[in-house]
Amino acid sequence: MIGKGLSLDQAPPFEAPLRFFLTAPLFAMLVGIITMFSDFSTLSSRYSPLSIGIVHLITLGFMAMVMLGAIQQMLPVVATVKLPKPLIISRVVHTALSFGVLFLSTGIASAIPLLVHISLYLLGPALIVFIGLCLFAMSKSKFKSETTIGLKLSLISGLITIILGLKLASAYAFLDFSPIRLALLDSHMFLGIFGFATILIIAISYVIVPMFYVTESFPKIIKKALAPLVFINVGIWGIAKIFHNSELTIMLNACSLVMAILLILFAGLSLIRFQTRKRPIIDTTIIYWYISLSCLIISMLLLLVNLFVEIEYISYLLAILMGGGFFLSLFSGMLYKIVPFLVWYHLTSYFVPKVPTMREMCPKKATQIQLYIHCLSLLLFLFSIYEHKAIIIAGFLFFISNLLLLINLIKPAREYFRLKGSGMDFSNSFAP
Amino acid sequence: MMKEIIVDVRELEPPRPLEVVLEAALSLKENEFIKMIHRQRPNLLFPLLEKRDFEFIIQENDELVFIFIWPKNNTELKKYIERLK
Numbered sequence: 103m104i105g106k107g108l109s110l111d112q113a114p115p116f117e118a119p120l121r122f123f124l125t126a127p128l129f130a131m132l133v134g135i136i137t138m139f140s141d142f143s144t145l146s147s148r149y150s151p152l153s154i155g156i157v158h159l160i161t162l163g164f165m166a167m168v169m170l171g172a173i174q175q176m177l178p179v180v181a182t183v184k185l186p187k188p189l190i191i192s193r194v195v196h197t198a199l200s201f202g203v204l205f206l207s208t209g210i211a212s213a214i215p216l217l218v219h220i221s222l223y224l225l226g227p228a229l230i231v232f233i234g235l236c237l238f239a240m241s242k243s244k245f246k247s248e249t250t251i252g253l254k255l256s257l258i259s260g261l262i263t264i265i266l267g268l269k270l271a272s273a274y275a276f277l278d279f280s281p282i283r284l285a286l287l288d289s290h291m292f293l294g295i296f297g298f299a300t301i302l303i304i305a306i307s308y309v310i311v312p313m314f315y316v317t318e319s320f321p322k323i324i325k326k327a328l329a330p331l332v333f334i335n336v337g338i339w340g341i342a343k344i345f346h347n348s349e350l351t352i353m354l355n356a357c358s359l360v361m362a363i364l365l366i367l368f369a370g371l372s373l374i375r376f377q378t379r380k381r382p383i384i385d386t387t388i389i390y391w392y393i394s395l396s397c398l399i400i401s402m403l404l405l406l407v408n409l410f411v412e413i414e415y416i417s418y419l420l421a422i423l424m425g426g427g428f429f430l431s432l433f434s435g436m437l438y439k440i441v442p443f444l445v446w447y448h449l450t451s452y453f454v455p456k457v458p459t460m461r462e463m464c465p466k467k468a469t470q471i472q473l474y475i476h477c478l479s480l481l482l483f484l485f486s487i488y489e490h491k492a493i494i495i496a497g498f499l500f501f502i503s504n505l506l507l508l509i510n511l512i513k514p515a516r517e518y519f520r521l522k523g524s525g526m527d528f529s530n531s532f533a534p
Numbered sequence: 535m536m537k538e539i540i541v542d543v544r545e546l547e548p549p550r551p552l553e554v555v556l557e558a559a560l561s562l563k564e565n566e567f568i569k570m571i572h573r574q575r576p577n578l579l580f581p582l583l584e585k586r587d588f589e590f591i592i593q594e595n596d597e598l599v600f601i602f603i604w605p606k607n608n609t610e611l612k613k614y615i616e617r618l619k
Contacts, residue, residue, distance in 0.1 A: 446549050
């Protein structure tokens with residue numbers, strides 16, 4: 103094939119995903135602060151307004167921020183598709199998402215329906231338009247792979263998650279609570295966590311784990327089957343939850359069992375890849391992967407055990423292990439890889455002489471300190487089940503670890519802005 | 535006399551594959567071309583090569599990706615490489 107790969111005007115300018123990546127830690131810092139001034143009994147209750155508010159600061163403010171930035175960056179690389187006007191899209195979506203999350207979380211936690219009402223007009227259009235543009239662009243591309251299929255399934259799950267979320271938020275905004283509100287809430291959560299976020303991680307892992315860590319590829323049958331199976335399972339679970347009666351309880355439990363098996367399989371295969379890679383250099387990002395995948399396995403085992411024996415504080419445990427342990431660890435680790443890599447790449451494309459190495463941009467010691475504090479905060483969150491007051495320290499350390507994450511990401515970003523003017527060609531740098 | 539320079543980046547972590555092949559491309563002498571061997575298709579490499587006035591051909595199988603790189607407008611080299619693959 104004659105070389106006709108990605109052209110530079112297809113890759114988004116660095117400023118487009120960067121704003122998402124640098125904003126995410128801010129929301130996690132806010133969660134840390136709020137936690138310091140909250141009590142354990144409120145936080146450990148899954149349906150308390152404060153918990154719902156905090157959950158959305160993490161799921162939308164941190165996770166969705168990173169995911170949207172990553173999708174915008176990855177689509178040209180893995181699917182050879184181009185999103186139109188990337189800088190404008192990222193500015194509009196980022197602004198709407200940031201304010202939307204703040205209004206939504208504050209409105210729910212503080213029982214101010216007006217704020218929730220406003221958030222509907224920010225979050226809904228921003229997320230639906232972004233996901234819609236991605237799906238539309240992908241539909242026009244002839245390039246197909248297991249990753250693009252997984253991406254599409256993730257985006258479809260995201261779309262349904264958002265629609266359910268808008269329905270639920272409108273209940274808060276108009277104080278009109280449906281009798282199946284809790285079922286919708288659970289479906290919204292399950293779809294968002296396992297559909298949107300987890301399928302995205304699975305699909306992107308097929309590319310970035312072998313690429314960044316020089317590992318073996320995932321087995322072909324796993325790449326073909328895993329994301330679709332998770333998607334189908336999520337769909338069945340969601341529908342069964344909404345129409346739930348005593349007969350569907352068996353189906354719900356079966357779905358939980360299947361989900362646990364699929365994700366333990368994914369985690370196990372990923373860990374084997376890391377263990378058997380050719381150049382076993384340990385860096386902060388590898389440790390983050392190990393922590394993330396281990397927390398995923400533990401979460402799924404807890405989910406399985408809970409099917410037979412009710413575990414006290416199971417929702418809280420899963421929130422800490424899945425949310426903090428699996429998702430935040432993985433996203434933090436990948437930000438340490440993606441941001442310096444993008445800085446290197448864009449500066450090289452501008453012919454900047456002497457581009458700093460990734461290690462120089464994100465020094466090992468700084469990232470290690472952040473990792474240790476992150477882990478300590480998670481352990482204290484877990485410990486606070488026994489000693490409730492520990493949650494104050496856990497929240498403080500969570501704030502500090504995300505502040506350090508932000509500082510560590512700002513360093514390479516500053517290098518980019520400092521050096522890009524010294525290049526010979528940045529004709530693409532201001533492409534809207 | 536055409537000379538093939540093999541650049542095997544299979545065991546390098548990003549961004550080393552891109553760094554190594556760009557350095558090799560800029561060091562090419564007359565009638566030399568690069569045969570890059572990689573584990574995955576390096577989509578981000580191609581715009582960098584185009585900006586530096588290089589052309590390339592991609593050949594892939596299930597296991598490996600081979601990318602032949604030569605200076606732009608060298609039609610002799612292009613014909614030679616197309617016969618090679």
